[in-house]
Amino acid sequence: MPTNNSGDSYLEYTECLDVISSILSMYSVSHRIVIVGDCNGTLKPPRKYNKHDFLLQAFVHEMNLQSHRSEESNFFHHSGMSTSQIDYILHNATIAFLSDYKIHDQCHSNTSSHVPVSAKMNVKSKPTNKAIKSGYISKFKIQWKDIESELYHNHISNELSQHNIESHSIEESINFLCNCLKKAATVAVPSKIIKLKGPQFKASPSTLMLLKISKEKYQLWKSNGKKNDHLKTDKILAQRNLRKKLRKEQYLDRTQFYNELMDNPSNDMFHKLIRRNRGSKNKDAICIMENGEHHYSATDQTNSFSRYFEDLAVPKDNGYDSEFLDLCNIRHNIFDELCKKAATNHNLVFKISVMQSNSYILARQQMN
Structure with missing residues (x-):
């Protein structure tokens, strides 16, 4: 509100x-x-x-x-x-x-x-079975190089000793062996998390340090009865410093992304921009400035992006020499004027060139 x-x-x-x-x-x-x-x-x-x-x-x-x-x-x-x-x-x-x-x-x-x-x-509802999104499941990477070989082999041996393969079908035995290997890997092979459950924000080492300080100040203030004294002032100051650092890092992250988008535009970068804007309404652009003109409405902003994409699709070479380009244009115009004035002599020039070429070819053949 x-x-x-x-x-x-x-x-x-x-x-x-x-x-x-x-x-x-x-x-x-x-x-x-x-x-x-x-x-x-x-x-x-x-x-x-x-x-x-x-x-x-x-x-x-x-x-x-x-x-x-x-x-x-x-x-x-x-x-x-x-x-x-x-x-x-x-x-x-x-x-x-x-x-x-x-x-x-x-x-x-x-x-x-x-x-x-x-x-x-207090709501009564019918339970529904929904598939868990793969993007919100913690993922682990098994560190096979740090395996405890003896523990791994012992665990497999103990499992196999309790299972009679001959009394089971081939499919049951295969499933048992797969589960046995998984259990042995869980016990004897360390793993590390490569993706946590749910979204996580980026935090630099300095931010983590400020977060640790904020926790310590809060615990100290809480252990002393949450009194309105200097401990509370220290807690508020630590939280304020943490907020400033988070906002600064978020601003730098956005600035770096937009600079990269303008310097090296690509399909991946534009799709990333679209995904960022879809994630939260607070990230939508309030105003877009194009050639000094401000666009506030969604229609004008869409047209502005359309013109930008159209201009981006046209191949350009920004490494040319402007003076050399002007000289080439002047030469082109001179040749164009000469061709227009000498339009009646085209056939004569062509016949003379062909006769000279034929004479040269015959002379070379006689020499050979």
Whole structure:
């Protein structure tokens, strides 16, 4: 939801509430609706300086929305001077729909000014078997060079001694041997993770060091009772330094990618750009500047990219000499004018050239 510090926040906040109101009016009869997020307004006693509080409370009352009442804060300003409760889970159910509502404590790894708010929904649904996406499975690489040979052979020998191959079919024996080799490799061969489950952000050694410092400062502040003293100030400063470093690295990563895209454009780079923009709406370009002209609408931006691709498809050689090119153009124009003026003498010149060539050929033949 819009913040109280934006330009015309009252109008923007009202527009957001109108959109949510239309959704509730359309689906509240047939669906249970849950509204989750940062409302930038509180359901506690309204603050005189914040007009969003009155709008939010009137909206919740008008739409008969339910919420868990608590006095705990879930927003902590980075300066440490103020706290509030602005993150909510609202729903339109008349029965006990949510349970285990919880506002979590501050955590050293959470660099946000908000803390998580969670709840369990009591919903009955039919289980469906869905295939797990291969992109979200941890992958390992077996380090065969570091194998413990004796342990590996002993494990296989023990397994084979307990299995009578003659009493089983060929397929069963093959499956048993495959499983035996896998178990032996798991026991005797180390492995390393080459891909973790889920997306992971890039972190440089300096960022990891700041993250470690932030964790240590938080644990120290927590072990001393989370008092409002110099330990809290140190924790806030460590988290602030970590956020600055993360934002700087993200900016440098984006800058490097865009520079590489402009210097060495390729199909792979453009597909990567498309995938980056599809990943999050926050990464979409708000404005594109083309030859000093700014394009804000999606149609103009599409046309701009179309012209760029068209220009990119035309072969160019930027290593030529401009003066030499001008001289070639002048020579071409002179030859063109001479050819136009001497158009009537083309046949005569051609006959003379052919006669001279024939005479030269006959002379060479006589000499031979």
